[in-house]
Amino acid sequence: MRSLDGAKDQQGTVMATHTTKMLIIGSGPAGLSAAIYGARAGMQPIVVQGLQPGGQLTITTDVENYPGFRDVIQGPWLMQEMQAQAEHVGTRMLWDTIVSVDMSGSPFRAIGDGGDIYEGDTLVIATGAQAKWLGASGEQEFSGKGVSACATCDGFFYRGKKVVVIGGGNTAVEEALYLTNHSQDVTLIHRRDSLRAEKILQDRLFAHPNIKVLWNKAVERFVGEGGLTGVELKDTVTGETMVEPADGAFVAIGHAPATELFRGKLELDSSGYIIVEPGTPKTAIPGVFACGDVMDHTYRQAVTAAGTGCMAALDAERYLATKEFAARG
Ligand SMILES: Cc1cc2nc3c(=O)[nH]c(=O)nc-3n(C[C@H](O)[C@H](O)[C@H](O)COP(=O)(O)OP(=O)(O)OC[C@H]3O[C@@H](n4cnc5c(N)ncnc54)[C@H](O)[C@@H]3O)c2cc1C
Numbered sequence: 001m002r003s004l005d006g007a008k009d010q011q012g013t014v015m016a017t018h019t020t021k022m023l024i025i026g027s028g029p030a031g032l033s034a035a036i037y038g039a040r041a042g043m044q045p046i047v048v049q050g051l052q053p054g055g056q057l058t059i060t061t062d063v064e065n066y067p068g069f070r071d072v073i074q075g076p077w078l079m080q081e082m083q084a085q086a087e088h089v090g091t092r093m094l095w096d097t098i099v100s101v102d103m104s105g106s107p108f109r110a111i112g113d114g115g116d117i118y119e120g121d122t123l124v125i126a127t128g129a130q131a132k133w134l135g136a137s138g139e140q141e142f143s144g145k146g147v148s149a150c151a152t153c154d155g156f157f158y159r160g161k162k163v164v165v166i167g168g169g170n171t172a173v174e175e176a177l178y179l180t181n182h183s184q185d186v187t188l189i190h191r192r193d194s195l196r197a198e199k200i201l202q203d204r205l206f207a208h209p210n211i212k213v214l215w216n217k218a219v220e221r222f223v224g225e226g227g228l229t230g231v232e233l234k235d236t237v238t239g240e241t242m243v244e245p246a247d248g249a250f251v252a253i254g255h256a257p258a259t260e261l262f263r264g265k266l267e268l269d270s271s272g273y274i275i276v277e278p279g280t281p282k283t284a285i286p287g288v289f290a291c292g293d294v295m296d297h298t299y300r301q302a303v304t305a306a307g308t309g310c311m312a313a314l315d316a317e318r319y320l321a322t323k324e325f326a327a328r329g
Contacts, residue, residue, distance in 0.1 A: 021044060033309030034291060038313040041313065047086065050098070103285050123288045126294065127257075129255040131251070133253075138223060152300075163250065165249075167254075188211060193215045231246055266288070280311065
């Protein structure tokens, strides 16, 4: 029996039901690219936007690596344009957050936090993966003005400058190594006396002449005026504090994929990312696709999210066409 039947709330109010051939959860580059392709294939997609309409690029400023723009563009502007393009070709954007999903049969059904029901003959999951932050003082204040969670995205802006990376896992070590392409003064800050990163990465890190490591140091606050000038650190053993000068600080303590809704319903890897058939956005459930950062812990870029969003829409269209052809006998 389906678990989401019933279109009334506890007061007996009838909730709206929205139906579509292609239901997309998430409005970042992955969801909106899926929408553009889905709409142009005549699938009249619905995008449920979630709490962050436009996704993660809306919280950054300069974007210099999205193809098609010679000059630096602004993340929020890019996402506004992407949404406008999706709407222009026939996407319905709905402002709601999905609180539960039923993928036990077609149509796939999702419930919004106000009780509205969304039904899709296909379902595209594009809920992203949020960078984890330290929660230290000044972190949000200097976000985009010295503090970043993505070296691939922002490292270029710190050419020839002094940068620090905070973390001790694979991501932190990879970010530190990547930053040596731009900076000759990279410091890795870790609150313990050893790294969790794979040995091969650690070997490369320790061998690099432009990287030093500060052990047993926890970030107390990010300091500066207008822009970042350093990080205040507290020694986790002695309790002593110091300020490490830095023009850029990269917080690299991992990402949290937004997959709680799908736990127990779709296969997730040990970090919570949705597992798809390699090289495709197909999940184990026919008709359900995952794209963007929610299924990609390796690249996590706007352009790769858009690329897999496109793939999800193309595969969704093929899935439906095959199903409809078979139903005709
Ligand atoms: C500070 C920062 C700077 C960056 N700079 C760059 C850059 O310069 N270049 C670059 O290529 N990449 C950059 N990135 C990375 C890029 O933003 C991501 O790779 C990209 O946004 C991933 O797209 P996505 O669509 O998969 O997910 P996201 O952009 O994370 O979008 C996820 C969407 O899912 C929605 N959602 C989540 N849960 C629900 C739910 N329950 N119901 C409904 N909707 C839901 C959210 O509201 C959001 O709209 C940056 C990231 C950050 C954090």
